[in-house]
Amino acid sequence: MVEKKYRSIIKTISWRLTGTIDTIIISFLITGNFSMAFSIGSIEVITKMILYYLHERAWSKINIGRKVLKEDYQI
Template sequence: MEDPRAKGRLMSARDTHLRSVCKAISWRVIATLTTTLIAYFVTGKWETALFIGGWEALVKIVVYTLHERVWEHIPFGRREPEYYI
C-alpha cells in the first residue's frame, strides 16, 4: 500500500494503546478519589471507603480502556482528514 504522506496528504492522528491506558489511569485517579470520598461520607469508615474506591478503580480502568478501543473503530462523529498539496 502506498504511503499517503508521499502525496502530501495529512494522516489523522489516532491514539495508541499506551495513550488510551494512560488516559484511563489519569481519569481513574480523579474519579476514584471522588468515589472514595463519597463512600466515606456514606459509611463514615475509611477502611470501607478505601476498599470500595480500590475495587472501583481496578474494574473501571479495564472497562474504560475497552470502551476507548471500541470507539477507535466507530466512525461516528469523525471528520475526514484534510489534504494538503
Template sequence: MDSRVRHITKSITWRAIATATTLTVAAYIQGGISGSQLGLLAVLDVVIKLLLYYFHERFWFNLKANISPRTRHIIKAFTWRAIAGLTTFILVVWIFNESQGTLEKAGWIAIVETILKMMFYYGHEEVWYRINLGLDNRKINNQYD
C-alpha cells in the same frame, strides 16, 4: 506512537480523578467507613473500572461514526457514566452489605457521583481532545480519539 499508549494514559488519569471522587462521596454519604472497607472500595474501583474504561475507549476509537466532537464527548460521558455508576452501586452494596440502609446509600452514592463525574468526564474529554499523545497522524487520517 501507538494509540494504545494514549488510551492507557488517558485511562490512568481518569481513574485517578474518578476514584478520588467515588471515595469522597462514599465516605461522606456512608459515614463510619472503616479503613479496610474504604481500601477495598478503592482497590476494586480502580481495577474493575480501569479495565472497563480501557475497553470503552477502544470501542469509541474504533467506531467510525461521523459526529461532532462535542456530541461525541457527551455521548461517551453518558455511556461511561452508565457503566461506571452501575459498577459503583454494585461495589457499594457488596462492600457495605451489613450497614443499615445500604441500598439507599448506594443509590445516593451512585447518583451524586454520576452528577459530579459527568462534569469531570466532559472536562477530561475536552482536555484529551487537545492532546496529541498517541495520535501522530490525527490530522492526516482525520482520526479522533
C-alpha cells in the same frame, strides 16, 4: 488520525484516578468510615480501568462524530 494504544492507557489511568478519588469521597460521606471507603475505591479502581480501556478501544474504531481533515492526508 489513529490513536495509539498507549494513549488509551494513559487516559484510562488519569480518568480512573479522578473517578476513584470521587468514589472514596462519596463512600466516606455515606459510610463515615475511611477504611471502608478506601476498600471500595481500591476494588473499583481495577475493574473500572479495565472496562474503560475496553470502552476507549471500541470507540477508537467508531467514526461517529469524526471528520477527516485534508492535513491528515499529508505525509
